[in-house]
Amino acid sequence: MIGSYLSIWEIAHRWRNVNPDKTDPADLPLNVQDTIRYICRGALDGYLALFNLVVMSPDGKNDGSHFRSEIRPYHASEIPPELEDTLYRKYDKEALNAYFVEAENLFSYCLTQLNGSNSSLDFPSFWTDQVAAFNTTNDASDDSEPSQTQHQVQPLRPSQFDKLVCQAVAKTLWEINPKITITAMAEHHAILEHGGGKLYTGKNTLRDWLSEVAPPDVKKPGRPKSIKPNNDAA
Secondary structure (H helix, E strand, O other): OOOOEEEHHHHHHHHOOOOOOOOOOOOOOHHHHHHHHHHHHHHHOOOOOOEEEEEEOOOOOOOOOOOEEEEEEOOOOOOOHHHHHHHHOOOOHHHHHHEEEEHHHHHHHHHHOOOOOOOOOOOOHHHHHHHHHHHHHHHOOOOOOOOOHHHHOOOOOHHHHHHHHHHHHHHHHHHHOOOOOHHHHHOOHHHHHHOOHHHOOOOOHHHHHHHOOOOHHHOOOOOOOOOOOOOOOO
16 A cells, blocks of 8 residues: 655656656656656645655664654755756755655645646546545544545546545635635536536536535525524414
């Protein structure tokens, strides 16, 4: 099972179906170069958070036993210069293997790069299960069992992937304008075109998808209810 954090080097290779252990940093395939620069540009522009793999000994001993590792946010005040070097086609494999990116964050970044174009969303297919697991975890109740099924997620069907895209687009739009109604959101150009919503003509399909991520204040019928006279008095 691929985890939700991978190094920039590994993401760029897996994304383009290239073995990350078989390439030469001085002679990378062009599509891998482009993908490395795409990810690094996202980090440099502040869209992608960076993480480090930290190895430690919990008992304070350095005898080589009981070591464990964990992913931690990269807190340095400056972005590593090796990431900026990639914009000039200089690829430091060691550095690019040292900095990690998270799946959900990358998915959101990919959405922002559509920029009103008609191109389809480009996202590494090997990570769609992680985005699905993230979505499922957020919707689960606090008292639910730790999800064993998250590690058994099947490849997403096209409709499942489109649902995630529509919901991610809607979240972004609601952050900009939290007063958009669910009805208006379901008719928004970005949902219909970039999210693929126009493919789903069912009466409530888009509304049901968007209702799951709508702000509490807009989880109401799109049309205001008429005020009925109070007939409770005898």
